[in-house]
Amino acid sequence: MCGLAHYFESEGLSTVLVGFIREHIEAIKPARGLFLDFPMGRGMGKPNDPEFQKKVIQSAFELLEAETGPVLEDFPEIIPVRDGRMGYALPPELVLNKDDIGDVDELVAAVQREIDALLPDYEAAVAARGRTTVGASELAIKDFAPFVSEFIRGEIPKSPRKGLPAIPLLKLVVEDLEAYYTETRTHRDGIDDLELMGKWFWEETRAGRLLLSLEAVSIVSENKVMLQIVEMSLMTPRFWSEGPLPGSSASGW
Secondary structure: OHHHHHHHHHOOOOOOEEEOOHHHHHHHOOOEEEEOOOOOOOOOOOOOOHHHHHHHHHHHHHHHHOOOOOEEEEOOOOOOOEOOEOOOOEOHHHOOOHHHOOOHHHHHHHHHHHHHHHHHHHHHHHHHHOOOOOOOOOOOHHHHHHHHHHHHOOOOOOOOOOOOOHHHHHHHHHHHHHHHHHHHHHHHOOOOOHHHHHHHHHHHOHHHHHHHHHHHHHHHOOOHHHHHHHHHHHOOOEOOOOOOOOOOOOOOO
């Protein structure tokens, strides 16, 4: 993002970058940077706290008033990480191998039941917020799990979207599925706890199991594009005690 900021600035567009790794911002020197001492991934700070989010946005916009740059300022408030971690980390023993997957039809049916059960709360969340991040794939919500399941079965389905191949579409479907669950629970239960959300999704939901199954298949797949796409879209949060999972280029968190 720092590199993109330099490009936009070279074209005459003023930019402000917000970031979590101060060393990166200092090294690349965007024109205007706001360092956020927050857990990774919380670009606006606290979910369900619009006043706090407005303070972050206002602090970023104020950097546009600087006459010269590069400018790097610290946001005055800190959101501490827990136990030295940025958030939830999947226990290594819960990582799946391909042989652990089991009956895919049964898993998809269980995910569909979860999705149906969450739907009223998801719709309430969208109504309350006036927006949703679900929809990038343009697939119906009921089609998320069946589409993912085709890859778990070792097949690459025909893409239902003209001009977008199945594997790039998979990334958007995975992101839509995760967003559906996350938006529902953060609104319904007022959750502001990455540890709790991660534990719930990856350890307790069948959707989490579905995505871990997808990861297991992609790691042993000969299709390297699929592996890269799955790694990019899942970013399964975990710590490795002995380095990356065999066959994967993903590093530990």
